[in-house]
Amino acid sequence: MKFSRKIIAIILSAFSLSSSFSMVQANAVSDDDIIKTILDNRSVWNLKKSNNDDYNYSYVLLLDLNFDGKPEFISSENAPLSQHLYKFYDLDLNNKNLNKMSELMMSANLNNVEFSSYSYSNERFYTVKSLVNNSPQTRYFTNKITFDKEISINPLFQKYIYTNDLSQYDSWLYYDIDKENLVNTTESDYNRRYEKYFSDLTNLNLRYRIVEIKYTDSYDTAYEKLKQSLDNFSVDLYLNGDSNQDGIVNVNDVTYLQMHIAGNKNTDGSTFIDETNKQLFNCVDMNKDGKLSVADVTALQIYISKNKLF
Known part of the structure; x- marks a missing residue:
């Protein structure tokens, strides 16, 4: 009787293991699945052909905006009035779709921004810092990006110089963002708030790579570029100093x-x-x-x- 139970237990265990392995295999997400989903929807995010092919390209990258271990897709393209349009997409790999979560219009394209991932208490989020240097003005923006069902982007800090002589850096103007309105402040107050804000955050050690995909790029060329971006995609969710791994450093x-x-x-x-x-x-x-x-x-x-x- 004991022998029979043992045999049954072994069979059930083997069945359970094989079933669970099959589930893992079926739900596994490969780099190829991600890249093909992006490229199959290329008409959604890649700039269309125009008279000047030199300007028909999109900057793109992959980030884990909701920190679930899976990448979301971001593209940036030229828009009217020297603006750049950021498009944020969730990858629906089951249906091979890109679901747009949000858009952001800014004067800087992805090549002029710096993404960083941070943690504060139990909240994890990104900041994006951008530099726009178009004479006669230079602007720095810092925004906070959070993710729920949609992307939420909140401006945090801004400073800019508006002068006909960009060597006159004493003309910098400093702003805090209060209820989404610009509030003029002094340089010392700006630096104090800026430094205090980031000193309270834990950097989550982000790795990413921005790539440029032209309208004229072949499928294979675009595939290789996206592969480069995906190969650099990671967020280290181990918080600095979190020895007991409870997500809080104390x-x-x-x-x-x-x-x-x-x-x-x-x-x-x-x-x-x-x-x-x-x-x-x-x-x-x-x-x-x-x-x-x-x-x-x-x-x-x-x-x-x-x-x-x-």
Whole structure:
């Protein structure tokens, strides 16, 4: 009887494993699926042919805007009045569609912006900083991008110079954004708010690559360019100093790191921190000396105090 139960258990276990493997295989998302979905909808985002093919190109990149491990697609193109139109798309791989989530009109194209991913408390979001340098004015914008069902873009800071002589940088004007309205402020107040805002954030270590796809590019050429962008796509969701991996950096992480260094083990005998996990290790190795020690505990305490993380 025991033997029969054992055989049945083995068969059920094997069936369960094979079923779960099949599910994983069926739901797996390949680079080819992503790129083909984008290219099959090329008419939606890539600029159309006009009299001057030199201007028929789109800057594109892939970002994980909702931090679910899957990329969303962004394109930028020229628009009237020297503006650039950003288009944000969700990839519907099942139906091979691009679902537009939002648009943003800005004076800078993707080649003039810097995307960064950040965390504050339990919130994760992107900032995009753009530089527009069109004589006689130069502008810097900083916007916050958050994701729910649609993309939400909130302006944060802005400064610009408007002068016929761009060497006269004493003419900079500084603005905070209050309820989506520009509020004139001093340079010191601007810097104080700007620096305070980013000092309270944890950078999530974003990697991305912007590529240019021309209207005249062949399918294969466009495919290779998108592959380059996808190969650079990643967001390190391990927060700096989050030793216990609860998504919050606070004094509990100090205690957890101390216990790990002291040699404490989990109930299953495993170490508190898996030092073979390179991403996790790099986030906990606070002084970047390649080992975990009391020096990292001290560095983590200083980091938490400095960034007022509790």
